[in-house]
Amino acid sequence: MASSSPSSTALAVPILLCLLASTATAARFAPADNHLLACGATAPAVLPDGRRFVPDSGCASTRLRSPEPTLPSAASDAATRPSPLHAAARVFSCRASYDLAVRRRGYHILRLHFYPFEPALAAARFHVGAAGFLLLHNFSASAPVVKEFILPVQSDVLVLTFVPDSGSNAFVNAIELVSAPEELVGDIGTLVSSGGTKQTEGLSSQVYETLYRINVAGRKVTPFNDTLWRTWVNDGRFLVNTESSNSMVWSFGGRIAYPKDSRLMSREVAPDNVYNSARSVSSQGNVTWGFPVPAASRYLVRMHFCDIVSKALNELYFDIYVNGHLAVKDFDISGATRFLAYPYYIDFVVDVEDEGALKLAIGGSKLSRSDEVSGILNAVEIMRMNKTSAGIDGDFAVALDMENVASKGIDEFARSLLCGFIFAGLLLILLMLVVRLRSELRNNGTAWSWQPMDSGDGKLARAYQLVSTKTDY
Numbered sequence: 284m285a286s287s288s289p290s291s292t293a294l295a296v297p298i299l300l301c302l303l304a305s306t307a308t309a310a311r312f313a314p315a316d317n318h319l320l321a322c323g324a325t326a327p328a329v330l331p332d333g334r335r336f337v338p339d340s341g342c343a344s345t346r347l348r349s350p351e352p353t354l355p356s357a358a359s360d361a362a363t364r365p366s367p368l369h370a371a372a373r374v375f376s377c378r379a380s381y382d383l384a385v386r387r388r389g390y391h392i393l394r395l396h397f398y399p400f401e402p403a404l405a406a407a408r409f410h411v412g413a414a415g416f417l418l419l420h421n422f423s424a425s426a427p428v429v430k431e432f433i434l435p436v437q438s439d440v441l442v443l444t445f446v447p448d449s450g451s452n453a454f455v456n457a458i459e460l461v462s463a464p465e466e467l468v469g470d471i472g473t474l475v476s477s478g479g480t481k482q483t484e485g486l487s488s489q490v491y492e493t494l495y496r497i498n499v500a501g502r503k504v505t506p507f508n509d510t511l512w513r514t515w516v517n518d519g520r521f522l523v524n525t526e527s528s529n530s531m532v533w534s535f536g537g538r539i540a541y542p543k544d545s546r547l548m549s550r551e552v553a554p555d556n557v558y559n560s561a562r563s564v565s566s567q568g569n570v571t572w573g574f575p576v577p578a579a580s581r582y583l584v585r586m587h588f589c590d591i592v593s594k595a596l597n598e599l600y601f602d603i604y605v606n607g608h609l610a611v612k613d614f615d616i617s618g619a620t621r622f623l624a625y626p627y628y629i630d631f632v633v634d635v636e637d638e639g640a641l642k643l644a645i646g647g648s649k650l651s652r653s654d655e656v657s658g659i660l661n662a663v664e665i666m667r668m669n670k671t672s673a674g675i676d677g678d679f680a681v682a683l684d685m686e687n688v689a690s691k692g693i694d695e696f697a698r699s700l701l702c703g704f705i706f707a708g709l710l711l712i713l714l715m716l717v718v719r720l721r722s723e724l725r726n727n728g729t730a731w732s733w734q735p736m737d738s739g740d741g742k743l744a745r746a747y748q749l750v751s752t753k754t755d756y
Contacts, residue, residue, distance in 0.1 A: 323355035349379035397424035409453035417674030501560030529568025601658020
């Protein structure tokens with residue numbers, strides 16, 4: 284049998300690498316809408332993950348509207364900024380809107396980048412709305428932050444509006460608007476309260492603000508390793524009173540298997556990297572995480588599970604607690620997936636009243652076959668839900684749509700014009716009837732004239748009376 288030459292082997296290696304790279308690229312999610320805007324920039328900004336943000340002033344699929352000129356602002360030390368998106372900003376002194384063309388309606392991921400590189404930007408206070416929802420109310424960014432929202436878009440244009448507070452300005456450094464895969468947002472969840480649990484529906488019509496994405500016991504996952512360009516952080520700083528004897532850290536080097544052609548689970552829901560690690564709990568222990576959150580709000584808590592520790596099915600059983608309430612008793616991952624290393628998640632809905640903290644926990648169960656490992660958690664997502672149909676923070680008197688005032692005036696003018704046309708038409712018809720009646724009366728020898736008539740009380744009253752204009756012989 285002939286052996287391959289060194290030159291052919293050397294040639295095959297780069298070809299194989301190219302094929303693998305092309306396969307990975309082809310498998311990457313390709314959104315129908317993918318707006319990446321570097322606001323106030325004069326040149327494109329390329330990120331380490333390969334995405335290219337274009338200046339907002341010359342994008343064909345985007346229109347910036349404002350009754351007054353908007354001011355691009357550039358950082359004096361742009362070269363030293365940690366991200367090229369932090370080098371410039373668009374500043375608004377009055378209400379302004381971006382019109383973003385939408386190819387495919389449905390859920391979209393909206394990310395707004397704020398990097399106040401000068402004191403005036405750090406002092407800015409403003410409101411932000413999109414698709415008719417108030418997303419940020421009395422917002423200020425004293426430190427760099429990326430605000431992410433997942434919202435339904437049911438029109439061919441998404442209007443993103445910035446409204447400065449009285450005497451202040453608004454600004455934004457970069458904007459991302461990306462189509463979300465259908466499987467990202469489900470419609471059914473489990474409502475957890477002190478009274479127990481029950482199924483709740485309608486989640487697919489809500490607006491969500493992402494507060495936390497946690498990779499439990501794993502390293503930070505950057506947008507470069509996530510098909511939806513998300514960031515997942517380690518859970519270490521959120522652990523609460525967890526004894527090391529009750530918990531273990533696991534890492535998995537095998538292949539995460541996703542259900543074939545599943546419409547509920549894919550790598551877009553969560554990347555492999557968050558399922559390759561887990562934190563376990565013993566049968567007699569519990570592990571608790573605590574997350575500071577705004578009080579008086581409702582939250583969607585998505586807990587991710589993937590059994591990467593068992594050697595056989597039906598070995599793990601554990602309890603799940605959401606904000607101190609038992610959400611699931613003796614949960615069996617194998618019963619849900621029927622396979623090992625298959626990802627799975629549960630959506631919980633919970634109200635946080637006055638405490639301003641959301642606690643999650645997993646506790647061991649006596650049904651587990653192992654005392655050391657009873658249950659696991661791989662990842663957590665916490666999203667704030669809209670309080671009302673108007674937005675995340677509730678109903679506030681903020682004019683979001685740039686067309687509101689104009690359309691209101693146009694509507695009133697149109698109604699007035701329509702009423703005028705109707706009145707003029709009725710008047711014209713009445714005049715035509717009078718003219719026709721007079722003509723017919725003349726032809727019959729009669730006409731309208733004033734004649735004195737007895738009113739019945741001895742007085743004379745003037746009234747219309749038909750009198751003959753012909754003499755019959």
